[in-house]
Amino acid sequence: MTVRKLIGILVLLFPVAVTAQVLDIEVTGIAQPTPVAVVPFGWEGETPDMPFDVAKVITDDLKRSGRFAPIAEEKMLQKPTDGADIDFQDWSFVGVEAVVVGKVTQTGANAYELRFWLFDVFGRKQLFGYRMPASRGTMRIAAHRAADMIYEKLTGIKGVFGTKVAYVTAKRQGEGQLYSLIVSDYDGENDYTIMESNDPIMSPAWSPDSRQLAYVSFEDNKSSIFVQTLRTGNRFQVSSKPGINGAPSFSPDGRKLVVTLGGVDGNLDIHVLDINTRRTTRLTTSRSIDTEGTWSPDGRYIYFTSDRSGGPQIYRVRATGGTPERVTYEGSYNARPRLSPDGKKLAMLHNDRGNYRIAVMNLDRKDLLVLSTGRQDESPSFAPNSDILIYATRQGRDGVLETVSADGLIRQKMASGAGGDVREPVWSPFPRF
Amino acid sequence: MMSYFKLFALAALALLLAGCSSSPNVPDPEPTDTTYGDEMGGASTDGMDGESYGGGEYLDDPSAGELATVIHFDFDSSEVRAEDQDIVSRHAMQLGDNPNSRVRLEGHADERGSREYNIGLGERRAQAVRQMLMIQGVSAAQISTVSFGEERPVAFGSSEEDYAQNRRVEFKYTN
Numbered sequence: 001m002t003v004r005k006l007i008g009i010l011v012l013l014f015p016v017a018v019t020a021q022v023l024d025i026e027v028t029g030i031a032q033p034t035p036v037a038v039v040p041f042g043w044e045g046e047t048p049d050m051p052f053d054v055a056k057v058i059t060d061d062l063k064r065s066g067r068f069a070p071i072a073e074e075k076m077l078q079k080p081t082d083g084a085d086i087d088f089q090d091w092s093f094v095g096v097e098a099v100v101v102g103k104v105t106q107t108g109a110n111a112y113e114l115r116f117w118l119f120d121v122f123g124r125k126q127l128f129g130y131r132m133p134a135s136r137g138t139m140r141i142a143a144h145r146a147a148d149m150i151y152e153k154l155t156g157i158k159g160v161f162g163t164k165v166a167y168v169t170a171k172r173q174g175e176g177q178l179y180s181l182i183v184s185d186y187d188g189e190n191d192y193t194i195m196e197s198n199d200p201i202m203s204p205a206w207s208p209d210s211r212q213l214a215y216v217s218f219e220d221n222k223s224s225i226f227v228q229t230l231r232t233g234n235r236f237q238v239s240s241k242p243g244i245n246g247a248p249s250f251s252p253d254g255r256k257l258v259v260t261l262g263g264v265d266g267n268l269d270i271h272v273l274d275i276n277t278r279r280t281t282r283l284t285t286s287r288s289i290d291t292e293g294t295w296s297p298d299g300r301y302i303y304f305t306s307d308r309s310g311g312p313q314i315y316r317v318r319a320t321g322g323t324p325e326r327v328t329y330e331g332s333y334n335a336r337p338r339l340s341p342d343g344k345k346l347a348m349l350h351n352d353r354g355n356y357r358i359a360v361m362n363l364d365r366k367d368l369l370v371l372s373t374g375r376q377d378e379s380p381s382f383a384p385n386s387d388i389l390i391y392a393t394r395q396g397r398d399g400v401l402e403t404v405s406a407d408g409l410i411r412q413k414m415a416s417g418a419g420g421d422v423r424e425p426v427w428s429p430f431p432r433f
Numbered sequence: 434m435m436s437y438f439k440l441f442a443l444a445a446l447a448l449l450l451a452g453c454s455s456s457p458n459v460p461d462p463e464p465t466d467t468t469y470g471d472e473m474g475g476a477s478t479d480g481m482d483g484e485s486y487g488g489g490e491y492l493d494d495p496s497a498g499e500l501a502t503v504i505h506f507d508f509d510s511s512e513v514r515a516e517d518q519d520i521v522s523r524h525a526m527q528l529g530d531n532p533n534s535r536v537r538l539e540g541h542a543d544e545r546g547s548r549e550y551n552i553g554l555g556e557r558r559a560q561a562v563r564q565m566l567m568i569q570g571v572s573a574a575q576i577s578t579v580s581f582g583e584e585r586p587v588a589f590g591s592s593e594e595d596y597a598q599n600r601r602v603e604f605k606y607t608n
Contacts, residue, residue, distance in 0.1 A: 202584060222579055223579065243578065244553075246549055264578075266580075292547065379547075
């Protein structure tokens with residue numbers, strides 16, 4: 001694809017740090033966002049105004065990706081709402097490389113049709129056109145889905161605009177704190193509190209089908225692991241043994257959890273818990289702290305943190321059991337492993353000269369790339385496209401969320417309407433349509 | 434029964450005070466045990482022996498007043514500090530005197546590093562105190578542990594002093 005190639009060329013042409021003109025996005029390193037245009041969508045329906053601004057969602061999505069710089073509406077020489085009306089000369093003149101036009105048509109009381117087209121300005125051709133149904137309630141989802149399709153066509157990378165993020169917040173309240181487990185759209189919109197407690201909530205983890213979250217709750221001053229179904233709000237306790245019950249993470253088939261159990265003597269070890277039978281299988285036996293287990297996407301290995309060699313380092317063991325092997329050697333502190341969904345990269349919390357930062361190791365080359373710049377960053381989680389990570393960083397006293405591209409070039413803060421101290425973000429799998 | 438616990442704790446204390454402060458490890462309980470030769474005797478000791486160790490009052494005396502319910506730890510350490518070992522021993526005595534009382538040891542870590550790993554560090558601290566209590570005769574059934582890691586700070590700043598306050602074990606009596 002020409003635009004993708006162009007991005008590559010631009011990266012080569014601008015070896016100096018460039019700051020994007022766009023608010024809220026801090027482009028670091030050498031990436032230069034590609035200028036594009038998303039023309040305000042046309043509207044055909046009963047009401048004078050469109051019930052939902054689809055073009056704005058697409059514009060914001062592309063902007064937030066950091067790879068595109070949608071131009072302002074005032075700069076557009078024409079505002080076609082149908083693919084047939086586009087004039088490549090005009091768009092080439094304003095310097096954009098791709099144009100999105102579209103319209104929303106009302107087809108029933110609460111039924112709409114969304115049509116849009118994507119054009120390559122240099123190539124002077126339509127890349128694709130698409131139409132999809134929507135209701136008032138699903139218009140935002142439809143718009144994100146349109147943005148995903150556009151993004152993938154232009155970059156070759158699957159978009160994550162239709163995904164969700166779960167995170168925990170803590171707010172001071174009297175003597176104690178109020179802890180909330182929140183699920184929002186990937187951009188922080190539509191945040192919804194699925195669980196609230198005066199006792200800590202920790203370690204949310206998505207099921208592979210995005211329908212459930214596992215988490216740790218300290219209700220009644222003991223730790224327990226719960227699995228909660230998002231749609232119904234129903235939850236069931238899956239582990240509440242004496243001592244520590246922590247760090248749940250779903251197996252790729254969604255049937256098991258890897259968990260940390262401590263027992264009365266407090267020896268933290270990695271166990272696999274069958275969600276249906278509640279039967280547990282112990283995978284590690286070291287006297288050290290073994291915790292933060294996570295499955296490799298192929299289900300063969302469980303990566304975990306262990307301080308058996310002194311400080312915390314990342315190890316892996318076969319999911320069926322065996323002798324653990326050490327994975328990280330660089331630096332004195334490597335913890336909280338998370339694998340990219342494509343299985344190629346390992347994200348971790350890495351102590352970088354006294355600062356706790358997010359680093360990614362390429363599992364083939366074994367090289368470590370430090371991606372974040374804070375002093376106390378934590379909890380890296382890959383987007384389902386393996387191209388972006390979300391993590392928590394500090395802004396003053398409070399935790400806030402940040403995303404960074406896996407190459408470290410694009411970093412941005414995520415606004416959270418929730419407020420308080422925000423921590424432990426986890427990115428959902430791709431939605432299923 | 435009660436006097437046995439007292440004796441045990443006092444003997445352990447005496448050992449501690451006798452210069453164990455330089456040694457980071459919990460004192461080995463064996464020597465105190467051998468003081469009372471007959472194996473069954475320990476549990477059924479009569480009041481006499483207890484009286485003869487009445488000097489234990491002296492340890493309860495210090496101006497400390499109310500028994501502290503929080504002890505603090507050094508960075509990356511789960512060792513009970515020498516100056517806090519007296520506090521742990523007094524809790525051991527209290528628990529020994531009241532076999533029906535129950536204590537929950539809540540371990541905590543400072544905010545640096547990974548959250549679940551910090552749960553492990555907090556648990557290590559709670560377990561270090563638990564072991565100390567058990568060595569001094571407290572029954573395992575009287576003790577439970579929980580680690581809150583960095584999730585329940587008492588100091589909300591990010592200075593070394595804040596961190597030092599947050600690295601702690603709290604004694605919570607539940608009965």
